[in-house]
Amino acid sequence: DTGVSQNPRHKITKRGQNVTFRCDPISEHNRLYWYRQTLGQGPEFLTYFQNEAQLEKSRLLSDRFSAERPKGSFSTLEIQRTEQGDSAMYLCAMGADPTNEKLFFGSGTQLSVL
Amino acid sequence: AQSVTQLDSHVSVSEGTPVLLRCNYSSSYSPSLFWYVQHPNKGLQLLLKYTSAATLVKGINGFEAEFKKSETSFHLTKPSAHMSDAAEYFCVVSDSNTDKLIFGTGTRLQVFP
Numbered sequence: 253d254t255g256v257s258q259n260p261r262h263k264i265t266k267r268g269q270n271v272t273f274r275c276d277p278i279s280e281h282n283r284l285y286w287y288r289q290t291l292g293q294g295p296e297f298l299t300y301f302q303n304e305a306q307l308e309k310s311r312l313l314s315d316r317f318s319a320e321r322p323k324g325s326f327s328t329l330e331i332q333r334t335e336q337g338d339s340a341m342y343l344c345a346m347g348a349d350p351t352n353e354k355l356f357f358g359s360g361t362q363l364s365v366l
Numbered sequence: 367a368q369s370v371t372q373l374d375s376h377v378s379v380s381e382g383t384p385v386l387l388r389c390n391y392s393s394s395y396s397p398s399l400f401w402y403v404q405h406p407n408k409g410l411q412l413l414l415k416y417t418s419a420a421t422l423v424k425g426i427n428g429f430e431a432e433f434k435k436s437e438t439s440f441h442l443t444k445p446s447a448h449m450s451d452a453a454e455y456f457c458v459v460s461d462s463n464t465d466k467l468i469f470g471t472g473t474r475l476q477v478f479p
Contacts, residue, residue, distance in 0.1 A: 256409065285466065292375075294456050294469030295410070308466070343410070355467060357409035 256358035258344050264364045265334055272330045273361045275344030283347035284327050285355065286319055288312065290340045301327060334365045368393045368459045370440075372470040380478050385429075385444040387473045389457030392438065398460035399440045400467070401431055405453045413455075416440060427451070452477045 257276040265271050277284055282303050287295035298317070299309045303324035313319075316334075321327040331338055341362050345355040373388040391397055401413040414425025421433045431442045440457060457470040 292471070294458075294472050295467075296469070297466045300466065345410075354412050354415070355410075357411070359407065359409045 256344055256346055256356050258342075258358035258361050260361055261359065262362045262364075264366065266366050267336060268333055270330065270332045271334055271363065272328055273342055273344075273363075275327045275329075275358060277326065277344070277346045278356060281346035281356065282324065284321055285345040285347065286327070286329050287343040287345065288340045289343060289360070295343055298329075331363075334363075336365045339363055339365045368397055368461050368468055370399075370457045370459050370468065370470040372455075372457050372473050374473050375471065376474045376476065378476040378478065379447045381449055382446050385442070385447045385451065385475065387442040387455050387457075387475065389440045389442065389470060390438050391440055391457075391459055393459060399431075399433065400458040400460070401425065401429070401440075401442050402456045402458055402469075403453050404456065404472075410456070413442070447475075447477045449477050449479065451475060 255278040259274045263271055285300040286298040288298055289295040297310050298313050299319050301321040304321050316332045319329045341360040343360045344358045347355045369392045371390045379385055396418055399416045402410045403413050404410045413429050414423045414431055416423045416433045424430045429444045431440055433440050452475055454472045454474050456472050458467050461468055
């Protein structure tokens with residue numbers, strides 16, 4: 253158990269609906285990352301926060317995606333107007349500052365868009 | 367830009383036999399390299415990491431990896447496979463410019479009794 257909790261574990265939605273995922277981190281780690289993993293692929297970086305500041309966003313993160321980390325604690329990832337191509341495992345990870353090299357990953361949220 | 371290539375998508379071994387999972391990296395400078403393991407329904411877990419202190423890196427659960435600059439490789443090995451080693455393994459490089467990890471496509475290890 254890495255101490256990084258993600259909810260829900262599974263989400264099934266219809267195309268066009270909005271979905272929101274939550275990540276509750278280890279309290280003493282101030283870097284939070286979101287990754288996306290599709291079947292047969294490794295995780296791909298989406299975005300990351302240092303405390304409440306969003307420092308980088310991948311070009312994979314279209315305008316339909318938004319992530320927040322109010323107060324530098326938990327984070328949410330929202331996808332608006334979901335598409336079938338959004339179906340994937342969404343992973344949250346925590347890293348300690350100043351080194352981010354060891355990341356603690358949550359078990360992920362599996363999104364299925366029908 | 368840094369990248370890693372995992373040469374085998376699937377590896378099958380018998381319990382008690384050696385494991386070799388291959389990884390080649392591409393980097394314009396000395397990279398930080400990792401191996402992560404992903405068991406079904408569990409989060410990714412760090413097995414080991416290389417950060418230039420020693421070319422042979424020992425990790426958890428009896429795994430080790432050797433950094434070979436001349437071959438741009440970072441292969442993962444274990445002398446004797448156990449049934450519990452069956453999982454997905456990812457070779458990873460750290461992009462020091464952007465503070466993110468770049469994952470390979472993964473190698474699924476199957477262990478037969």
